[in-house]
């Protein structure tokens with residue numbers, strides 16, 4: 570298997586968000602890529618500037634940062650032609666590598682816009698090297714700029730940043746130089762095409778946590794009512810766990826839950842509801858170990874929610890409207906209010 574390390578430059582509507590085409594908010598204007606073997610030896614390169622067809626002027630921010638000259642655009646081919654060559658160049662057996670999680674999504678969104686059939690495997694797993702770098706050297710959350718990683722690893726900087734090929738090249742150099750092995754199991758899942766059916770749902774085991782990606786649902790409530798979505802198992806032994814705090818919502822599209830494995834202690838669950846195609850949604854659930862601090866904060870949060878509900882009930886009783894609303898109220902709070910079971 571080869572690695573296709575790639576980077577895109579894209580333009581956005583120079584007239585602002587109100588005037589953009591919502592089907593293609595970011596129009597790709599350059600593709601750069603480096604092909605590495607499994608042992609990370611460079612065996613090929615790809616670079617081409619793309620002629621823009623949707624937004625003809627460059628956004629001012631891009632003009633400042635990305636030094637593509639008008640001459641380069643005047644000789645450029647269209648996205649449809651360039652991307653077909655790019656896909657052919659990728660070959661048969663490969664994994665995409667990008668710095669950050671946006672490029673693969675934008676690549677496919679541009680392909681959809683031009684109705685280019687999507688040839689990528691499903692589920693599409695890839696290396697987000699920015700995340701892996703963070704997991705290896707930082708806290709797994711900090712998102713470092715590519716230039717900082719290049720500097721930290723002492724890689725010589727003989728190319729200007731912010732051109733697609735240079736950034737793909739530097740990403741490939743970071744991949745070659747960093748201590749990759751300890752984090753090589755942390756593949757990322759591309760969410761551009763989420764699972765459509767139960768058969769396509771994704772279950773990944775990263776040893777320190779598990780990740781589940783649900784099929785598409787019509788609504789968030791439907792997703793949260795699904796048994797598989799709500800399921801809590803130990804991330805380590807995968808055995809059933811004792812429920813401690815049921816799923817409760819924090820913010821609009823996130824839910825937390827706490828459980829206890831008889832052998833491995835507290836585990837916390839997190840569900841994120843994400844937007845899929847056609848206004849449908851899907852759930853991404855992760856389960857990992859919960860340290861004392863996390864356990865404390867989840868219990869505290871539950872107590873806060875309970876307290877709020879109590880006060881709400883009292884107020885309603887006082888105003889005399891409790892009777893009429895009691896049924897609706899309790900069924901509503903069933904999903905949001907955590908309790909022991």
Ligand SMILES: [Zn+2]
Nearest residue numbers: 803806830833
């Ligand atoms: Zn366990």
